[in-house]
Amino acid sequence: MAAIRTATVTWQGDLASGAGTVSSGSSETFRDLPVSWSSRTEQPEGRTSPEELLAAAHASCFAMAFSGNLGRNGTPPEHLHIEAEVTFDKVGDAWSVVSSSLTVIGRVPGSSEEAFQAAAEAAKDGCPISRALAGNVALSVDATLETDG
Numbered sequence: 001m002a003a004i005r006t007a008t009v010t011w012q013g014d015l016a017s018g019a020g021t022v023s024s025g026s027s028e029t030f031r032d033l034p035v036s037w038s039s040r041t042e043q044p045e046g047r048t049s050p051e052e053l054l055a056a057a058h059a060s061c062f063a064m065a066f067s068g069n070l071g072r073n074g075t076p077p078e079h080l081h082i083e084a085e086v087t088f089d090k091v092g093d094a095w096s097v098v099s100s101s102l103t104v105i106g107r108v109p110g111s112s113e114e115a116f117q118a119a120a121e122a123a124k125d126g127c128p129i130s131r132a133l134a135g136n137v138a139l140s141v142d143a144t145l146e147t148d149g
Contacts, residue, residue: 009035022048040088041095051086051097058100058129059084062141065127066104069119075111079146080104099138100130107146116145 006025012018021032039047059082070077087099102124108116120143124130130139 019047022053049088051088054097054129055084055086055100058086058102058127058133061127061129062102062104062123065130066106066120066123069122069126070106070108070111070116073111073115073119075108075115078107078109080106097133097137099140100133102139102141103143104141105144105146111145113145117143 004026007022008025009020009022011020015037019034019036022035023031023033034047035049036047039045040049040051044052062084063080063082066080066082067077081104083103085099085101085103086097087101088095089098090096091098104120106116111119120141124139124141125134133139
């Protein structure tokens with residue numbers, strides 16, 4: 001069965017001086033987060049942006065895929081810390097999401113460095129958000145395995 005999720009945005013005004021709010025629909029976990037054009041292209045100043053929400057989606061999707069890969073390898077993670085950095089830039093005359101760079105630090109007892117790196121690459125390529133971005137956005141992962149010592 002397909003999973004369908006929703007969100008809503010209310011916007012007032014033109015692009016440059018207008019503003020809006022975004023709310024989760026399905027989970028109802030966030031309401032009326034402020035968003036504006038300037039929060040995308042300048043400083044956030046307490047507002048979010050589609051790119052920040054995309055970074056959150058990519059980081060959480062990657063975490064699930066990476067955790068699954070490590071578990072299937074027989075080395076479930078004790079702890080993963082993931083950051084996604086999404087870059088929004090002008091390409092020619094159009095603004096575009098140009099990259100999503102994932103950084104992960106993980107404590108994974110029993111994993112070798114090689115297995116950890118392979119699982120990270122597979123998660124970067126295989127998580128559904130990465131697959132949605134593939135071919136349009138440069139994707140990368142920098143994975144660090146924490147070790148005792």
